[in-house]
Amino acid sequence: MNDQVIEARNLTKTYKMGDVLVHALNGLTVQIARGETVSIMGPSGSGKSTLMNIIGCLDRPTSGEYFLDGEETSDMKDDQLASIRNRKVGFVFQSFNLLRRHSALANVELPMRYAGITSGRKDRARQALDAVGLGDRMHHRPNELSGGQQQRVAIARALVNDPAIILADEPTGNLDSKSGEEIMRLLVNLNQERGTTLIIVTHDPKVAAQTRRSIHILDGKVED
Amino acid sequence: MVILQSLVEALESLSANKLRSALTILGIVIGVAAVISMLSIGRGAEATITGSIQGIGTNLLFVFREFNDEVTNPKPLTLGDAQAIADPFQAPAVLNVAPVLEDSGKVTVGRESTITSISGVTPEFAATRNVQVAEGEFITQEHMLGQASVALLGPATAETLFGRSSGLVGETVRIEGRPFRVIGVLESEGGSAFGNQDDRVLVPLTTAQTRLMARTPRDRVDTILVQSVDSDSVPQAQDEIAQILRTRHRTEIGEDDFSILTQEDFLDTARTITNVLTIFLGGIAAISLLVGGIGIMNIMLVSVTERTREIGLRKALGARRLDIMIQFLTESSLLSMIGGLIGIALGWAIAYAVGQIAARSGTPINPTIGLDVVLLATLFSTAVGLFFGLYPANRAASLEPVEALRYE
Numbered sequence: 001m002n003d004q005v006i007e008a009r010n011l012t013k014t015y016k017m018g019d020v021l022v023h024a025l026n027g028l029t030v031q032i033a034r035g036e037t038v039s040i041m042g043p044s045g046s047g048k049s050t051l052m053n054i055i056g057c058l059d060r061p062t063s064g065e066y067f068l069d070g071e072e073t074s075d076m077k078d079d080q081l082a083s084i085r086n087r088k089v090g091f092v093f094q095s096f097n098l099l100r101r102h103s104a105l106a107n108v109e110l111p112m113r114y115a116g117i118t119s120g121r122k123d124r125a126r127q128a129l130d131a132v133g134l135g136d137r138m139h140h141r142p143n144e145l146s147g148g149q150q151q152r153v154a155i156a157r158a159l160v161n162d163p164a165i166i167l168a169d170e171p172t173g174n175l176d177s178k179s180g181e182e183i184m185r186l187l188v189n190l191n192q193e194r195g196t197t198l199i200i201v202t203h204d205p206k207v208a209a210q211t212r213r214s215i216h217i218l219d220g221k222v223e224d
Numbered sequence: 225m226v227i228l229q230s231l232v233e234a235l236e237s238l239s240a241n242k243l244r245s246a247l248t249i250l251g252i253v254i255g256v257a258a259v260i261s262m263l264s265i266g267r268g269a270e271a272t273i274t275g276s277i278q279g280i281g282t283n284l285l286f287v288f289r290e291f292n293d294e295v296t297n298p299k300p301l302t303l304g305d306a307q308a309i310a311d312p313f314q315a316p317a318v319l320n321v322a323p324v325l326e327d328s329g330k331v332t333v334g335r336e337s338t339i340t341s342i343s344g345v346t347p348e349f350a351a352t353r354n355v356q357v358a359e360g361e362f363i364t365q366e367h368m369l370g371q372a373s374v375a376l377l378g379p380a381t382a383e384t385l386f387g388r389s390s391g392l393v394g395e396t397v398r399i400e401g402r403p404f405r406v407i408g409v410l411e412s413e414g415g416s417a418f419g420n421q422d423d424r425v426l427v428p429l430t431t432a433q434t435r436l437m438a439r440t441p442r443d444r445v446d447t448i449l450v451q452s453v454d455s456d457s458v459p460q461a462q463d464e465i466a467q468i469l470r471t472r473h474r475t476e477i478g479e480d481d482f483s484i485l486t487q488e489d490f491l492d493t494a495r496t497i498t499n500v501l502t503i504f505l506g507g508i509a510a511i512s513l514l515v516g517g518i519g520i521m522n523i524m525l526v527s528v529t530e531r532t533r534e535i536g537l538r539k540a541l542g543a544r545r546l547d548i549m550i551q552f553l554t555e556s557s558l559l560s561m562i563g564g565l566i567g568i569a570l571g572w573a574i575a576y577a578v579g580q581i582a583a584r585s586g587t588p589i590n591p592t593i594g595l596d597v598v599l600l601a602t603l604f605s606t607a608v609g610l611f612f613g614l615y616p617a618n619r620a621a622s623l624e625p626v627e628a629l630r631y632e
């Protein structure tokens with residue numbers, strides 16, 4: 001099988017803002033190998049977020065080809081994209097995005113629910129929480145956890161369906177430097193232990209320094 | 225399992241906004257309660273009215289004068305007509321005939337007075353109309369021949385005038401200023417479609433003709449009550465009466481100057497009226513249910529907007545359109561279903577209370593809550609929840625994940 005987990009060729013993305021066409025991506029080509037740790041950097045307006053949305057299958061390119069784990073996604077329907085997000089992508093957001101009313105365990109269970117998994121969900125969620133070091137906080141709600149702990153829950157949630165990539169958008173952006181370092185260490189460790197491809201979108205050079213490769217985006221293209 | 229999970233999650237999410245959910249539910253509660261109570265009160269009223277019509281006897285026919293412009297020489301009903309109908313050779317299906325003169329008048333005892341219905345009747349009236357005497361005696365042939373100034377009081381009339389409804393035989397009442405001796409008090413019949421049958425005064429027909437209700441011609445009567453041999457012979461009796469009256473009044477066929485109504489006619493009319501009433505009340509109640517539904521829609525739209533980020537996250541984690549739809553539809557139908565259940569209980573309570581109040585005020589209405597009404601209300605309220613939840617749920621499901629995640 002192809003050992004490129006991400007393969008994007010000539011991606012363009014055009015938005016219409018009023019009467020003006022905005023070219024967020026301008027023929028961008030990028031490859032990421034399985035098991036790699038990669039950071040995507042670039043100033044705001046560079047097309048970095050657009051690229052992340054397309055990599056995460058939250059959005060489709062206007063033109064170009066995008067293969068995620070060997071599957072062509074650029075002409076998929078909404079529900080097919082939902083399914084591929086569910087199986088192949090683990091999202092980690094800057095603002096954690098946990099459901100406030102649910103316990104850590106229930107939050108981690110959520111992706112399995114949409115995967116249609118009915119049995120053994122609790123066990124798998126527990127294992128994922130153990131893996132991020134929160135085995136003793138399973139029944140706490142997000143507001144009873146610190147920022148770093150909340151982000152760990154989010155990482156457990158990203159891991160639980162055993163995705164091909166973990167896509168982290170400024171994962172340390174809302175954390176103090178100590179918890180930020182812990183979260184980065186956790187992500188890198190998980191990559192080493194499990195071989196899950198780690199893609200981090202960030203402004204922070206210190207974060208980017210912990211990844212093996214940095215992709216710089218400028219004006220909708222990869223900067224050489 | 226999946227359904228159970230959706231229900232639990234919907235309950236959790238609804239209980240996160242308790243006051244808001246409770247107020248939304250209240251809208252449905254009021255709507256459903258209104259529908260249930262109005263329909264059951266309507267049905268109760270129908271049962272009461274038809275019951276009281278049936279109470280007057282299934283084999284009763286009423287002959288009225290009909291004022292018809294097309295008849296060349298219309299004639300009123302007379303005692304002669306009544307006697308002809310009573311002839312067993314001309315009308316074998318007829319058992320009893322009771323001509324009646326009716327008017328309202330002032331009845332006085334000392335300082336107490338009341339305006340009530342006064343009927344001039346013959347001795348046959350008791351059997352025809354199935355009137356029972358609680359005390360004393362009914363009007364006899366002697367009273368008729370002597371044009372006696374005697375009267376029978378309905379129990380309600382007696383109560384109004386004397387403050388009691390027994391031990392009144394031999395008392396004197398004044399009807400339109402003339403003294404009448406009380407010879408009896410009627411048995412209570414309760415209210416009916418024809419007004420309160422307990423508030424009335426009966427006098428001999430001949431007395432009424434000469435002293436109270438002078439008519440032209442002298443032997444004219446207002447109504448002729450006819451009792452047929454049994455309930456099966458009602459149509460036959462109707463034909464016979466029509467035949468006799470046409471001959472006596474010398475009218476052309478199709479130009480009757482009288483009309484014969486049977487109990488079935490009254491029942492039909494009463495059913496039509498109560499049905500219209502029930503539909504009218506139910507319709508108003510249904511509007512309030514509709515308003516409740518709009519309340520659900522409103523609150524669900526607010527909820528969708530508030531939870532845009534949550535929806536975006538769920539979509540990012542792999543929720544399909546349908547998953548989001550189901551999530552919000554479960555919430556809205558749960559709101560309306562809870563509202564529906566409480567509304568059924570409240571509607572039942574209202575109907576029961578109205579029944580009690582009606583019974584106290586002398587008009588017994590037994591509100592009947594049929595299973596069909598309950599089912600209808602439950603289905604209707606859940607459908608309202610689904611229908612009004614559909615638009616917000618669809619709006620939630622159609623959110624773009626990228627936009628939704630960015631929403632502040």
